[in-house]
Amino acid sequence: MTASDISSLKDSISHFLAEKGPSGQTSIEALTLDEGHAHLILRTTAEGAAFLQSAHAALEEQIKQHPSVHSLTLSLTAHRPASAQAGQSKGTGGHRPLALGKRPSGRSAPPEACLPDVKAVIAVASGKGGVGKSTTAVNLACSLARLGLKTGLLDADIYGPSLPHMLGEDQKPTVENGKLRPLERWGMETMSIGYLVDKKQAMIWRGPMVMGALTQLMSDVSWGALDVLVVDLPPGTGDAQLTLTRKLSDKLQAGGAVIVSTPQDIALLDARRGVTLFEKTETPILGLIENMSYFCCPHCQERTDLFGHGGARKEAAALDIPFLGEIPLLREIRCSADEGTPLVLRDPEHPAAKAYMAIARTLMAKLSDSKA
């Protein structure tokens, strides 16, 4: 694929937009080609987005007429009017992702087709960022797989997808029969928006209007027959969490939500908001995990309660939800995440790996209970 190919493809897209769309509403933000798969990001307005919803299939046809393109991921971002941004969650920026997807047939799967072969979903949530939610989700998913469950792991944290890094996976998913195939990693089916876009592009997904992207990560991915899909939610209690809990409500009834918090008051306050969100959406709460619970000096083994230990256990009791366990703050956990091999696989005999396994056993028992 040469620069002139990309240039002629851009011309053809611009021509389509100018001829068929509302004038001056939509422009090309980025276009990349990867072995015949085009990633197109369009910047548009609400009016332009409405046009693109209906013209999506026609645009795709036009793009696929190009001899070097056989499939397409289309994403839309929009500048929002200042008034529309008021009152939205922090970190929204001036863009919103409106849709994302590989749609070779021009259609999305209907909502009822969402994860048809997945028996249960465990959503891993946190009220605030940086408490170790993704690290916990990855280690728990690996633990569930080690316990013999057919396990999937979906990185729904489109604000900052960390799964590719934590799993040491840098392949791009392939497309088969119009759907993305999850990547097999560490004995699990995995999918992340981070597999589809590079880190810079991922920043475009900041914002609350993420329904299209999240829906398609579920519906336009050929998830296999899974006992459990672990979903790493974005931090907070906004639109993404609401979308997911609504879309996955039946699968969450067979599983539920796990909330990760550090022992600090402020993190626990946010965790409480998470609990309220799940209660409002009638999502079963499987329990609370205290991450970074305490620190053990690797040299003298002296234990330090850096963030005040035991807060999450007390909070769980106050909220009348199960306390699932505590994970220490450990260099090995951080290093194994950075090296792309989760601790439960890198060093299964490590006490922290055993702590993850113990929590996974509790979760597995809860999944069996919900079947009974």
Ligand SMILES: Nc1ncnc2c1ncn2[C@@H]1O[C@H](COP(=O)(O)OP(=O)(O)OP(=O)(O)O)[C@@H](O)[C@H]1O
């Ligand atoms: N128990 C732990 N011990 C040591 N390091 C940890 C532990 N848990 C998480 N970390 C490290 O803390 C950092 C943040 O973890 P992680 O990305 O899992 O948090 P998060 O809550 O998912 O963050 P975000 O909200 O930004 O997605 C990472 O560098 C991770 O390796």
